[in-house]
Structures are given as structure tokens and as C-alpha cells.
Amino acid sequence: MSSSPESERARKVRDAIVGGPRASRSPFRLVLEDGTLAGPFELMTRFPEVGGPLQELGAAIRFDTSLSARVREIAILSIAGESGSTFERTAHEAVARQVGMMDSEIQQLADDTFVSDRSVEVLTANIARRLTASLVTPSELRSVDDRTAAELIVLAGYYRMIAQLLAHFDRDQAAQIAGVDVTEQG
Numbered sequence: 603m604s605s606s607p608e609s610e611r612a613r614k615v616r617d618a619i620v621g622g623p624r625a626s627r628s629p630f631r632l633v634l635e636d637g638t639l640a641g642p643f644e645l646m647t648r649f650p651e652v653g654g655p656l657q658e659l660g661a662a663i664r665f666d667t668s669l670s671a672r673v674r675e676i677a678i679l680s681i682a683g684e685s686g687s688t689f690e691r692t693a694h695e696a697v698a699r700q701v702g703m704m705d706s707e708i709q710q711l712a713d714d715t716f717v718s719d720r721s722v723e724v725l726t727a728n729i730a731r732r733l734t735a736s737l738v739t740p741s742e743l744r745s746v747d748d749r750t751a752a753e754l755i756v757l758a759g760y761y762r763m764i765a766q767l768l769a770h771f772d773r774d775q776a777a778q779i780a781g782v783d784v785t786e787q788g
Contacts, residue, residue: 611650619643619657623665629696641689642764645771656760663760667753671701673726677757679711680730687765722746726754733758 619625619639620632631640638644642660646653664674675698682690695708710716716727725746732738733755743751 611654612647615650615654615657616643616647618654618661619646622657622661624661627665628693629700630693641693641768645767656763659756659760660764663753663757667757668749669753669757672698672703673723674757675701675703676711676716676723676726677730677754678761679708680714680716680727681734681758681761682765683712683714684731684734685762685765687761687768689768690761690765722750729754730758734762 616639625632632643634640639647643657646657667674669677675694678690678694679698681687682694691712698708699705707716707718711727714731716724718724725742729738729742729746732742743755746754
């Protein structure tokens with residue numbers, strides 16, 4: 603019995619996710635106990651015509667930009683806080699710890715009280731939140747170099763889109779990827 607073109611596309615997207623850089627570099631579960639993919643990744647296989655390019659974009663944002671891992675996670679956690687995405691918050695808190703961020707810094711990002719001696723980190727947190735809320739001004743974006751501005755705009759758009767997909771399809775499986783009860787964390 604041959605598989606349909608739709609299921610073949612979905613398999614290719616799944617293979618790219620579980621066989622790509624996320625699988626070897628992510629400290630959270632990509633495949634849940636029931637065999638489905640966590641959060642946005644299952645949706646990417648459900649809609650492979652957009653899911654394939656979307657997962658490629660996400661991998662490029664995470665692994666191929668010039669943003670440092672720390673700056674990238676500051677941006678992602680700021681977007682997760684602004685958008686209310688517990689999946690992205692839980693997943694990327696684990697990544698942030700993996701790249702050396704302290705729990706106090708992660709909590710500051712969740713509380714929108716982040717401080718740092720490095721101005722690029724504070725600018726990143728503020729720009730990412732404001733991009734997510736559509737409040738960033740051109741002059742704010744000009745306060746960072748063009749490459750950083752372009753990468754932050756794409757990163758904010760991507761993770762805001764992921765948060766909206768998760769909310770719409772009720773796929774916010776933060777507890778399943780981390781093994782914790784996020785309802786108690788507020």
C-alpha cells in the first residue's frame with residue numbers, strides 16, 4: 603500500500619524535525635510519550651505545505667543567525683512572555699539554562715523586569731516584546747545594527763506566529779515537554 607502525497611510530505615517534515623539540529627541541541631522533548639511531536643512541531647506535520655518551510659525557518663533562526671545564543675533566548679523568552687505562550691516559555695527556559703542563563707534572569711524576563719550590564723541584551727528584550735505587541739518604532743530598531751534588527755524582526759514574527767498557532771489549536775503542552783505542572787507556576 604503506497605502512502606499519499608500528503609502523508610509523505612508530513613513524514614518528510616517530521617523527519618526534518620526529529621533528525622535536524624533541534625533533536626541534538628534541544629533540552630526538551632520533541633517527541634511525546636504517545637509518539638506525537640510536541641507543540642508547534644505536530645502542527646507543522648499536520649499542515650506540511652506550510653509546516654515544512656516553517657520548520658526550516660525556525661531552525662535557521664535558532665541555529666544559523668549571527669545572534670548569540672544568549673541574545674536569541676532573551677528575545678524568545680521576551681516574546682513568550684508578551685504572547686503568553688507557556689510552551690515557548692517552558693521550552694526556551696530550558697534552552698536558556700543550557701546556554702548559561704541564570705534562573706533569576708529567566709524570571710526577570712518572565713516578569714518583564716530584565717536588567718543587564720550589556721545594553722544589547724536590554725534592547726533585545728525590549729525590542730522583542732514591542733515587536734510582538736507591534737509597538738516598536740523605527741528609531742528603536744535603528745539603535746541596533748541592521749543585521750540584528752532584521753533578525754529580531756524575523757524572530758519576533760516567527761515566535762509570535764508559533765504562539766498564536768499553539769493557542770488556536772490548544773497544543774500548549776508545556777507540562778508534557780518539561781515534566782512539570784505549569785499551572786502551579788502561574
